[in-house]
Amino acid sequence: MPRLGLRPSTAVYNALIAASVRAGAVDAAYLKFQQMPADGCRPDCFTYNSLVHGVCRRGIVDEALRLVRQMEGEGIRPNVFTYTILVDGFCNAGRVEEAIRVLDRMKEKGVAPSEATYRTIVHGVFRCLERDMAYIMLSEWLSHEPTVHQSACQTVLYCLSKKGMAKEAVEFAKTISTRGYLLDSTAFGTVISCALKCLEMSDLCELLDSFIKNGGNPGFDVYIMVIKSLLNCKNFPKANHYLWHMVSKGVLSSVMSYNMVIDCFIKAGALDKAEEIVKGMQEKGFLPNLVTFNTLISGYSKSGNIHNAKVVLKMLMEHGFMPDIITFTSLIDGLCHTHQLDDAIVCFHEMAEWGVRPNVQTYNVLMHALCSAGHVNRAIDLLNKMKTDGISPDAYSFNALILSFCRMRMVDKAQNIFNSMVRFGVVPDNCTYNSLIKALCGQRRVSEAKKILLAREHNGCSTSNNQSYWSIVCALTKMGHFSEAGELMNKCLSRNVELSCGSNQSIESAVAVQVVNA
Template identity: 50%
Template sequence: MRKFSSLASRVSPAIPNLKIHEQKQPQNSKPSNFSSSKNLGKKASNIVNSEATSTGKPQFKDSNFKSISASQTHISSNKYKFDGKPVDHHYFAEVLSRKDWVFLLSHEFKDKLANLNTRTILSILQNQENPLHLLRFYIWVSDICPQFANNQLIHGALGNALYRKGPVLLSAELIEDIRNSGCRVTQDLLCVLLGSWGRLGLAKHCNDVFEQISYLGLTPSTRLYNAVIDALVKSNSLDLAYLKFQQMEVDACVPDRFTYNILIHGVCKIGVVDEALRLVKQMEGLRYSPNVFTYTILIDGHCNAKRVDEALGILDRMKERNVRPNDATYRSLVNGVFRSVPAHKAIKLLSRWVDMEPKLPKVAYDTILYCLCNISLPRDAVVFLKKAAERGYIPDSSTFNIAMTCFIKGLDLDDTCEIFDCFTQQGMKVDFNVNLALVEALYKSGREGKGNKYLLRVLQEGLVVNVFSYNMVIDCLCKVKMMDRASETFRKMCERENLPNLVTFNTLIAGHCKVGNVVKARELLLKLIGHGFKPDIFTFNSIIDGLCQVNQIIDAFDCFSEMIEWGVTPNTITYNILIRSLCITGDVSKALKLLRKMQDDGIQPDVYSFNALIQSFCRMNKVEKAQRLLTGMLTLDLHPDNFTYIAFIKALCGSRRYHDAKELFLSMEANGCLPDAYLCNSYIDALIKSGQVKEAQRKAYEDTPHLGAAEVIANEFLPQAEDEEETDQYLPEAGIIGTHPSNIVEKALECFHDKHIYSSCDEAYRLTQSGELNVPPEYTDEYCKGPCLTETHHVLDCIDGFLKHYKFYNKATLHDVRETIETGCSYGPKRGDFNVAEHLEAEENRANIASKPVVYGLLLMIMAAWCTLF
């Protein structure tokens, strides 16, 4: 539970006339020649001063309410006006922090209350950092202007602010402060407080305060019961909420539709739909008909209970009762369906629903399209978008931007460009970021002509108008290493009087350094200084990295020293660049000294700092030194990653310490580091190169076939073994498992159920033990370009590792299944046909047809020979 710090830390005990005096700006310890440095220092100082007045949250028992008297205060009547001018939030914070805050507010603004409006009140509530201040302001406003006491917008803003910056607990000190101000805790205020406590999970405090409302001068009412029940539901205390519901009758409070909707929402959150339906019947018995909120909650609850068909049926019930669904209803339905069932099933259900509903609102299409893009199903999203477009649907800009981002990442770029052109020709406004993402993807794929076309369109549409948009274009060009174009854009930017900023120079410097053009980076550094900017940590890190890449280590260290002279403190990335470069050049001792200096300077190393050194020592077969580094790494609470383990495993195998390497490999998962395919392949590779082929085979085919480690056996060892005519002893069926043949078959069948292999592919589309692939034609694109294709090949590789001549129940071989997949994913007439049995039949027919000419030829030869004899 969050608590409050003292109010005394926020404001000085005596602020003459409540005038805000600017503190004297601290002078820089080292004068700078840059014209902007003073401004930067001033801004930084203002930020520090501002933060100093806003840190901490008030704790009422420690608040010094008697530190200021009203007699010491005089506020000019011209200081602030509610006349449309910007609100001075810091000034309000000063006033509200005082003991006599009510007197000051009333005295200052009594003649200006006519200009006080909802917008001003919302602005003040949303911009007060101290939650006690905004609570005090609301109390004063609701007391002095009763018309604002029941304003739902103000209640919402106050509740959100108390949730974000609170909690404000209703302590004895706070109640006394409110009473001393001449105000009281009203029912409206208590409802808002209960709502904030519920969102923060303070169920006990909600219950305790409600039990003592008589001390606040309040009597139980249906509205207060609704507020406390809602708070308890939000804090996941459904049992307490039901208890309060049962107490309503004792206090002569009658439940209303809001009461039942709150409880229905509570049980639907946890998927107890039958109880929700019972509450609906009870509500109807009291002559409260379910409204759109009730039905929306029920739809969400049925989806939580994975009763999706019934959730869709609720819409029909709403039609029968003339209850019109709202936007939230459609969003709850679509999101609930995708949340409750696998993606392919959700698509089928919603597609059927869309086909049956001739007139769906735009929000339904928007939500379906958003969900498809959110779970990265670009092919299905395109199909749905085309179907919806035929009905006249045009997505709004935000939805289309999300869809385009998904298409750029997972769709063929030509198809993406076609969709982009189709909708932009209809007047669709595409976000600047999405335009640049498409341009970047086109450049990366080698479609420079198309990339130029879309970039030119961006420029012609006037989207590049300020330094920020120019920076984004330059960054896009730097990412694709088109530095000449980036420099040209920079030149045009300057010609059009869009002055570059520090980000512009840093982007260009980093881009030139990545392509190894350090000379150009130095020129830009001089320009940066010439424009009055001071190089920052990003500038120096880019230049140091660029110098290291071109093997100018001495210059990199000179830049490192100059960086400190400029007053820029190196960070972990700076040291990591230098440590890595020293290790690459073989100067490990200097790299080790730099690591120690890094720690002495108070810079916390990360796993990359240690990995570079550990890998170097392991390559030098100095495993003990690497182990000492690992110990130091663990003392800093840093956890080794896969690259750390790879370095040690390779070194141990190279030193013929195979048992230690195996123990280390097996300990990875226990230490929270899951071995990936690269690590397993590296381990197998190290075993093979050390002559431990049988151990490598066992590891590849028995322990980790799902990680592709068998690939190393095939690529690295078997070609050599074939040359030496020793292949047979290394084949899996020769007994690498060392068990009975039936156990080998059992091991092969386990490949179908290995969670590491089939992890992302939907169960409906997985290869079965009978050799069948139940992939519908409409799912072809998703299957062939998604995880199912890769994981199915992993299954086949896994089986192949145990039994090379394995046959499925339908008599298909591994080769037959692979051919069927290849045909089904091809772009020929058989695309989408994954029927293995039909493929086998077609192969047999082709074989029979091919054999007939041979037979006829033999018969003709025999007959000709017979004729020559006679």
């Protein structure tokens, strides 16, 4: 370029230095920086920021500090990016106290920290220190700040939530509220999710009421979390109170939001209230959709009220909707629970007339009902039909048959189903293994049970807090193989397997093993 009478500008050098830093070539960036005076180019704030960023990434924070002093000596004023990079560098180096001092220094220089600066310092402190120490340090630092910074507070709450410090998050929220700071809806949602883990419902409601009283506007997520918790505690009056708040403040602003609330009340068994909400949403101009009706049908079916489920089905069609797989599966499930098995099978066959194809859940509902009623062969026929229709059965499908045969003490047939399950490529679960092992042990076929147990371990199925080991231990003690039972029990304890004796297991077996291990 000099041969052509052209010289690079500061902007050109800045682009080259920044590119070198991004590529990790900090030495090359320094070389270009040193060439600038020879070409008559004066470094600016961007030049120094790139270099400061580069050395901080390498962990050479003291060199970054020297560069900042150098730029100040040349009359170049560091900006918010300079200080934020420095703060991040000190945090990454584990020097959090110096990072906070950098923050104080930038304020002294009249540079206002940005949201990124506050997020950087908070994340950095939590990254470097043990969580309790980080909370103490940040609380103390913020208590000396003349104003409460939104970004800093929200980031502290976010970190406390992620670190599982629910109690501290609630405590922090209360502390900053005493200083006149009102959280926004998102941050308050974080506080409520933490409060659910550590506060009594009365204290949680007090927290929410205080937020509303101080002018806060809880969002839909906050209300739905609180209402779900209240319904779980069967506190219907308070749940209705917050539902009224949602309606009056326009928080329920779509059919989807109404459907979620309806689902909460239905799962709590408050079906009358759910119907009342459906009427209320129509009065507000929101027409129920297929999800609304399916939610009601599912609720009535699970409660055994098939009459009302059919009434809602009629309403569904009157509103121009066609029943889908969820509609039919819910109705079949309800009919099965009320022992109307023949009607459930009729409903199953009617699906084809409506152009609805059964799925694995539909088949599973019917298969379990048939097995419970003792019609295991019909359940097997249904399993075969399922395969013929190209629907892959899952572990739940096979478990219905295995459990039934085990209860009938037809263990060989249960094993045949188990083998078919494995050949079909379905991975057995804990229920499969526990049922089969217990049945084999009941017939003193311990060697076969142990083979199943080995297969279970090979497949990586969870072995903690299960009765499979205990079934084998009990069988061995009944057979007088005390030494082998003791060895197996010690093996379980060494693997932190929690042995638990079922109500139908032999107390004598437990005593015998304890004697062996004494």
